[in-house]
Amino acid sequence: METESAAGGIEVTGMNFAYDAQPPLFSRFTLNIAPGSRCLLIGANGSGKTTLLKIMAGKHMVGGRDVVRVLDRSAFHDTQLVCDGELAYLGGSWNKTIGSAGDVPLQGDFSAEHMIFGVEGVDPLRREMLIDLLDIDLQWRMHKVSDGQRK
Numbered sequence: 754m755e756t757e758s759a760a761g762g763i764e765v766t767g768m769n770f771a772y773d774a775q776p777p778l779f780s781r782f783t784l785n786i787a788p789g790s791r792c793l794l795i796g797a798n799g800s801g802k803t804t805l806l807k808i809m810a811g812k813h814m815v816g817g818r819d820v821v822r823v824l825d826r827s828a829f830h831d832t833q834l835v836c837d838g839e840l841a842y843l844g845g846s847w848n849k850t851i852g853s854a855g856d857v858p859l860q861g862d863f864s865a866e867h868m869i870f871g872v873e874g875v876d877p878l879r880r881e882m883l884i885d886l887l888d889i890d891l892q893w894r895m896h897k898v899s900d901g902q903r904k
Contacts, residue, residue: 762788763809764822770801770808770815778804797888866891 765784771777778801786792796802807813808821811828815821821828828834869880869891884891 761825762786762790762823765809766820766822768808768815768820770804770813863894864891865889865893 763784763786765782768779768782769777770779770782794802794805804813808815809823809828811821811823811831811834814829818827818830823834826834869884869889883889
């Protein structure tokens with residue numbers, strides 16, 4: 754979504770971002786959302802939706818002061834945005850070392866396949882359809898995937 758002017762809204766200009774040792778999630782990304790606008794953020798698992806929201810909330814530093822601006826202020830550098838309550842990220846938290854297969858908690862490094870096929874009583878056809886629909890790679894290591902992929 755792009756508008757002519759986002760003064761006082763959200764402005765992302767030429768942003769680059771990648772997690773350590775990972776390919777870039779964003780390369781020269783630009784977004785302008787005018788004040789009062791509504792924006793629907795959709796994308797595949799692991800495409801960077803949560804990361805983008807965290808960046809706009811100042812949770813990750815990217816580039817210089819003017820790369821990500823919220824209410825005409827630097828999202829990361831202007832801590833007053835958060836202190837005043839004008840900016841908040843209300844994402845869920847997840848313990849990255851624990852998952853579950855049914856009622857059985859799993860700890861540590863395990864594959865998506867181990868977690869998915871560890872649940873008993875699931876219709877095999879439905880399971881395969883969900884794996885395809887959600888574009889799940891059965892080799893994903895649960896301690897390395899994004900929160901969206903894990904959910």
